[in-house]
Amino acid sequence: MLNPKKISMSYKKYRNNFVNGTIIEKRKSQYEECKSEISIIIESNNVERDHVLLIDLGTIYDYHLMIWKEEVLVQNTNRIEGLKMMYPDVFYQCVSQELYSIRYPKATVDYTFMEIIAALIHFTMFGWQREEEILFEFIAEHIGDRFLSSNDWNKHTWFLLELYLQYKNKTLLGASRNVYTFVKKELESKDLRNDLLPDDLGIYDKVLKCWSTPIEEKITALIGQMINYHSELASELGKS
Template identity: 50%
Template sequence: MLNPKKLEMSFKRYSNNFVKGIKFEDVVEKYEISKSKINNIVNLNDIEKDHILLINLNNISSYYLSKWKNEVLINGGVSSDGLKTMQIVVFYQCMAHELYQIKYPKMFLSYSFAEAIKALMHFTMFGWKKEEKILFDFIVRHFGKHLMDANNWNKHTWFLLELYLQYRNKTIVGTNQKLHITVREQFKKSDLEYDLIPEDLDIYSEVLENWATPQLDEIKTLIDKMSVFHSNLASELGESIEFGDYRYGFYPYEILFLIHVREKIGLPVPDHFNDLLMNTPEAKMTIDDPEPYPEWDPLLRKIDIFYRKNYPDYIPNKHGELFQ
């Protein structure tokens, strides 16, 4: 049962983390350190040390995380530009890691399966079809391998991926139905790690069976159940592995994606919500259809140009200009 007081206290800690905890000036300082390292490698065209460019993408992402939180969560703005740049960074982390498969085959990944799916979902919501397709192809090509380790416990991540597949009429491992079960079985047969993949998706299984219902009351009931599930886990901020993190804990992106998908195919959606989760500043961000690309981060641009110049097999080289 949801404890409203506990949820409110968690939300206060979630917000205060970007005021009293992660201070913006500290994030800016790390960004400036990364700037120096990136400029040095790029100016010298130092291919032997260029994996440092990939490592420093994390500091670029952290910088825009803080910008997003300050703009929306702290100051009450509605711009999603910081969030958009964060998802773009995940895209380039994926693209760059593919370059190091031979040189550093066991290199620690700077993104996770869950983060890649979040980026894919956001690209879809933003209407960035070209980049969405490139990222989806990457996910399929490496699914279950080192670059896309799908042995992941997040139930909402499997929900998002399956909903995406059904919406786009695509498949992974030959299916878009009960995907987590099929993947568990296939990974087990292939002697791949599968123990973290959930055996059930809780409320998300019910939603996947009924997400395309034409009945407004039915989808409203399902969304309310999703919100309670998310809110209970967000109440365990710092402890829950599903929604207990300070980046996305009170940002109901899985519900917003469901609403987006239904709107795109002409199905009714609720026009208001009464719960805390669906009324957080992040839930109320303005997202246009399509959403304009944000201004390029200058360090990210330098990294992209460097890889395009030195690696003919770099995926973006095959697709021309991106994110513009």
């Protein structure tokens, strides 16, 4: 049962943790360190340390995420400049991995499946067609291998991916629905971890099945169910 008071208190606690904590100054300090480090590498053409450029992209992503949160939580604006800077950082990490794997074959990736799918969705929303197409090709090629750790529990991420496939009339592993089940089989065949993948998408399954329905009552009911589901999750934000 959704508790409006709980969700309000949770949001206030989340905001206070961000505003009154050291997050903003810490992220800015880390970003400046990365900026200085990268400038020195580029100016000296020190190719033996080029892996640092890839490693630092994760910190740069965190910095742009912080900028977006600051604009929303502190300045109370709807600006999306921070978002538009975040996802190219994920994109650069993805498209650089194959090159780096030749020189640093034991390197681990610094991005998550959730971040990659979020980047794909935002590229589509921003109309960045070239980046969207390149990133989707990367996903299609690497889903189920070490360059794309898809052992992900987040139902919302799988929902967005299937919604994208439906919207673009595309498939992954030959499927456009219940993709997570095909990914599970792919991971199993390679003896890779697959224990976090969901067994179903819950309310998201209902929405995907009825996405094109013209029946207003059904749409209203599904929106209500999704609001409750997301609100219950958001009510736990203060614990994070």
